[in-house]
Amino acid sequence: xxxxxxxxxxxxxxxxxxxxxxxxxxxxxxxxxxxxxxxxxxxxxxxxxxxxxxxxxxxxxxxxxxxxxxxxxxxxxxxxxxxxxxxxxxxxxxxxxxxxxxxxxxxxxxxxxxxxxxxxxxxxxxxxxxxxxxxxxxxxxxxxxxxxxxxxxxxxxxxxxxxxxxxxxxxxxxxxxxxxxxxxxxxxxxxxxxxxxxxxxxxxxxxxxxxxxxxxxxxxxxxxxxxxxxxxxxxxxxxxxxxxxxxxxxxxxxxxxxxxxxxxxxxxxxxxxxxxxxxxxxxxxxxxxxxxxxxxxxxxxxxxxxxxxxxxxxxxxxxxxxxxxxxxxxxxxxxx
Ligand code: UDP
Ligand code: MG
Numbered sequence: 146x147x148x149x150x151x152x153x154x155x156x157x158x159x160x161x162x163x164x165x166x167x168x169x170x171x172x173x174x175x176x177x178x179x180x181x182x183x184x185x186x187x188x189x190x191x192x193x194x195x196x197x198x199x200x201x202x203x204x205x206x207x208x209x210x211x212x213x214x215x216x217x218x219x220x221x222x223x224x225x226x227x228x229x230x231x232x233x234x235x236x237x238x239x240x241x242x243x244x245x246x247x248x249x250x251x252x253x254x255x256x257x258x259x260x261x262x263x264x265x266x267x268x269x270x271x272x273x274x275x276x277x278x279x280x281x282x283x284x285x286x287x288x289x290x291x292x293x294x295x296x297x298x299x300x301x302x303x304x305x306x307x308x309x310x311x312x313x314x315x316x317x318x319x320x321x322x323x324x325x326x327x328x329x330x331x332x333x334x335x336x337x338x339x340x341x342x343x344x345x346x347x348x349x350x351x352x353x354x355x356x357x358x359x360x361x362x363x364x365x366x367x368x369x370x371x372x373x374x375x376x377x378x379x380x381x382x383x384x385x386x387x388x389x390x391x392x393x394x395x396x397x398x399x400x401x402x403x404x405x406x407x408x409x410x411x412x413x414x415x416x417x418x419x420x421x422x423x424x425x426x427x428x429x430x431x432x433x434x435x436x437x438x439x440x441x442x443x444x445x446x447x448x449x450x451x452x453x454x455x456x457x458x459x460x461x462x463x464x465x466x467x468x469x470x471x472x473x474x475x476x477x478x479x480x481x
Pocket of ligand 2: 256260367
């Protein structure tokens, strides 16, 4: 069955010749019955789109016939490229791999289960042409179980908007279009693919929201339950931390240390005051223990902050990273 051209991984190739304008990235895990209708729908929706397109399907260690189905489709559709994982690494890793292998200047992420509708893609792409860096799909009329999916995700979206300062109705919707340069340099871990619009916003990108269609799953079943909400919220804490304090972690650790040390001074003063003015024995109160604990916690946080500073320096310097982002340079080519 294998007369497709294959290459040994890794080929992270950002510069293939005649790169298409649009790269659609699809994570695929146990979606054998969705693959053919999905690819047909994508090709149908994108055929004739100016600049051309490619579809990067990442088979995330499917245990069913998804890979075979993809290979079948790729024979008929040269725009379909397949990245086949050695095992299941999860949706975020699959999206990341797809992005790494994509070459288009516009990247569209979409689920493989046909809950998103490929016919919405041109509309999202048009939004980018208007000057936005991210066009985020919003499943306004979501077709998932209300109590176990839609409602908790509403609450989560509210919290994420509040903490991140970016207000979107639907972070969880995979269907979003990005200008490729906002994705470059973004590394995704855990559940973080849903926070790309937040990164983009923090990096000075313009983010907009577009209502998209949503359908109930026809084939296969969802891979997630309620526990994902907790993961998403924990990831949010990490993202927020990385944004604010990656460059200067000592500020957050040191701030906490100062708080804790101040607390220990207060309890110490109260303890001595009670002893001197009211004759209360120090050890009859919990104050000595509190003082000692807060003092220790304070000193330890300060030391951890220093440790974090060292780590951060290694991080930036080992990878030659900059902690600022330049949008454009003017009048730099002085000519010879
Ligand atoms: N997916 C994946 N790896 C996984 C789990 C899911 O690539 O380990 C893909 C799955 O094939 C689908 C998308 O991620 O294309 C979203 O998964 P699912 O429909 O289960 O999530 P839901 O829509 O229920 O949030
Ligand atoms: Mg789904």
